[in-house]
Amino acid sequence: MLELRLPKKTPPGAEQADPPGTAAELDPSLAAPAEDAPPAREVVRAHGINFFYGQHQVLFNVEVTAYEREILALIGPSGCGKSTFLRTLNRMNDTIPGARLEGEVLITGQNIYAPGTDVIGLRRRVGMIFQRSNPFPFSIAENVAYGLKVNGLAKKKGEQADVVERCLRATGLWDEVKDRLNKPALALSGGQQQRLCIARALAIEPEILLMDEPASALDPIATGRIEELALELKEKYTIVIVTHNLQQAARISDRTSFFLMGRLVESGRTQAMFTNPQRKETEDYITGRFG
Amino acid sequence: MRKHFVEELEDLKQRVMYMGGMVETAVHRSVHALIDRDQSLADSVIREIEPEINALELQLDQDCLRLLALQQPMAVDLRFLAAVLRITNDLERIGDLAVNIAQAVGRLLANPTPRPLVDFPLMAERTKWMVRAALDALFRRDVALARQVLITDDEVDALRDQIFRDIIQHMIQAPDTVERGLSQIFVARNLERIADHATNVAEDVIFWVEGVDVRHHTHDHAGQS
Numbered sequence: 001m002l003e004l005r006l007p008k009k010t011p012p013g014a015e016q017a018d019p020p021g022t023a024a025e026l027d028p029s030l031a032a033p034a035e036d037a038p039p040a041r042e043v044v045r046a047h048g049i050n051f052f053y054g055q056h057q058v059l060f061n062v063e064v065t066a067y068e069r070e071i072l073a074l075i076g077p078s079g080c081g082k083s084t085f086l087r088t089l090n091r092m093n094d095t096i097p098g099a100r101l102e103g104e105v106l107i108t109g110q111n112i113y114a115p116g117t118d119v120i121g122l123r124r125r126v127g128m129i130f131q132r133s134n135p136f137p138f139s140i141a142e143n144v145a146y147g148l149k150v151n152g153l154a155k156k157k158g159e160q161a162d163v164v165e166r167c168l169r170a171t172g173l174w175d176e177v178k179d180r181l182n183k184p185a186l187a188l189s190g191g192q193q194q195r196l197c198i199a200r201a202l203a204i205e206p207e208i209l210l211m212d213e214p215a216s217a218l219d220p221i222a223t224g225r226i227e228e229l230a231l232e233l234k235e236k237y238t239i240v241i242v243t244h245n246l247q248q249a250a251r252i253s254d255r256t257s258f259f260l261m262g263r264l265v266e267s268g269r270t271q272a273m274f275t276n277p278q279r280k281e282t283e284d285y286i287t288g289r290f291g
Numbered sequence: 292m293r294k295h296f297v298e299e300l301e302d303l304k305q306r307v308m309y310m311g312g313m314v315e316t317a318v319h320r321s322v323h324a325l326i327d328r329d330q331s332l333a334d335s336v337i338r339e340i341e342p343e344i345n346a347l348e349l350q351l352d353q354d355c356l357r358l359l360a361l362q363q364p365m366a367v368d369l370r371f372l373a374a375v376l377r378i379t380n381d382l383e384r385i386g387d388l389a390v391n392i393a394q395a396v397g398r399l400l401a402n403p404t405p406r407p408l409v410d411f412p413l414m415a416e417r418t419k420w421m422v423r424a425a426l427d428a429l430f431r432r433d434v435a436l437a438r439q440v441l442i443t444d445d446e447v448d449a450l451r452d453q454i455f456r457d458i459i460q461h462m463i464q465a466p467d468t469v470e471r472g473l474s475q476i477f478v479a480r481n482l483e484r485i486a487d488h489a490t491n492v493a494e495d496v497i498f499w500v501e502g503v504d505v506r507h508h509t510h511d512h513a514g515q516s
Contacts, residue, residue: 246365247363250365274366274369275365275366275369275370276366276370276502277366282366283366283367286366287364287365287366287367287368288293288296288365289293289297
């Protein structure tokens with residue numbers, strides 16, 4: 001008549017009263033997550049970065065590390081200094097009159113601001129992708145091969161064709177453009193142009209790719225391709241990406257650094273940052289309560 | 292500032308609180324139907340309150356999914372919606388358990404007045420307190436109160452064990468009381484399950500506010516503040 005289970009002969013206190021199954025059905029992902037696995041090799045280490053445009057200080061004592069084969073996302077409201085910081089990583093700010101940097105940026109252990117640094121060589125190692133794709137007014141193949149020429153890496157024609165194909169394949173463009181490699185790059189769609197620029201950056205075999213809002217001018221499908229591409233590229237490269245799209249940062253990055261008014265507020269594993277940030281400013285920003 | 296979204300979250304919370312109020316009423320009425328031997332009170336739980344609780348659960352689930360899909364919440368907002376999805380499920384289960392108790396009232400009324408159980412009203416009060424406190428903790432984001440709920444669950448478990456021992460001893464001494472004794476055991480077990488679900492709600496409040504998952508190892512965390 002009644003649905004019940006009498007207590008067993010064990011002391012009643014020992015009875016497990018949970019509904020069947022609930023206690024045992026732990027989601028494995030809820031098991032104490034192994035904290036960051038043993039640290040991978042540091043590829044980028046920015047230490048004590050202060051940055052000035054003339055008298056105006058825009059970065060304050062920023063400390064950021066990026067590890068081998070990871071995607072590090074830099075997020076923060078407009079004007080927070082994240083793009084300025086990104087540009088310090090391959091000395092792109094050098095050309096700005098009155099710009100001045102304090103601190104040091106180590107790329108695989110070498111301070112890139114040390115006197116005598118080969119800046120051209122640095123930018124070969126640390127490639128950059130911009131918000132607006134900027135293909136040169138040449139053919140598709142020439143765009144990819146361009147870096148080889150200007151860096152004195154020109155190879156024999158057959159080898160060059162191999163590099164073009166490899167880089168276009170790596171960016172998923174090959175099948176789309178293999179029949180028109182000699183056609184103008186500017187005839188490609190916006191998303192294709194951006195992937196072409198990434199292929200061009202890959203041709204000179206960088207170690208690090210800096211991406212400054214690489215998908216912000218693209219439609220959702222092209223954006224998805226760039227994100228997929230970033231995830232594939234991180235198997236080989238370290239990627240530091242500035243993005244205003246928080247979902248994008250959440251989707252693709254391993255770690256995230258949040259900048260606010262020139263200061264690094266919080267850095268951490270992306271999953272933790274987007275589910276349980278430690279600083280109120282971070283939480284307010286990513287939940288849309290300001291910014 | 293996502294003003295509209297923040298308002299929607301607040302509205303969702305208010306409706307969870309409303310559902311919580313219905314659940315509290317269901318527990319209160321089923322317990323008092325039993326104590327006061329009042330069949331009409333029991334019937335109101337079965338016929339009126341529990342169906343409304345079920346409907347609220349469906350509606351709140353839909354609202355959570357809509358907000359997750361359309362607003363893509365992050366951090367504390369994401370945790371809140373995840374917590375609400377679990378909490379509404381726990382509240383709905385409490386409603387079912389209150390119905391179980393209400394249904395037992397009929398069986399107990401068919402028998403002579405059972406021997407009063409000293410611990411039963413106390414267990415009922417502690418269980419009702421846990422449900423109310425878990426909901427208050429949700430309303431006020433009160434983690435300390437939520438942790439009190441986790442601790443109180445041990446007390447309710449101990450009361451259930453005491454009641455079981457008491458009834459079994461009585462059944463052994465007077466075998467003609469077995470049927471109503473079983474009904475009483477059934478009621479105590481349902482109360483204890485209600486306390487478990489209130490504990491789940493309290494755990495979800497802690498998860499929402501602090502981002503800490505204390506499920507399945509309650510005792511390790513119950514004392515933290």
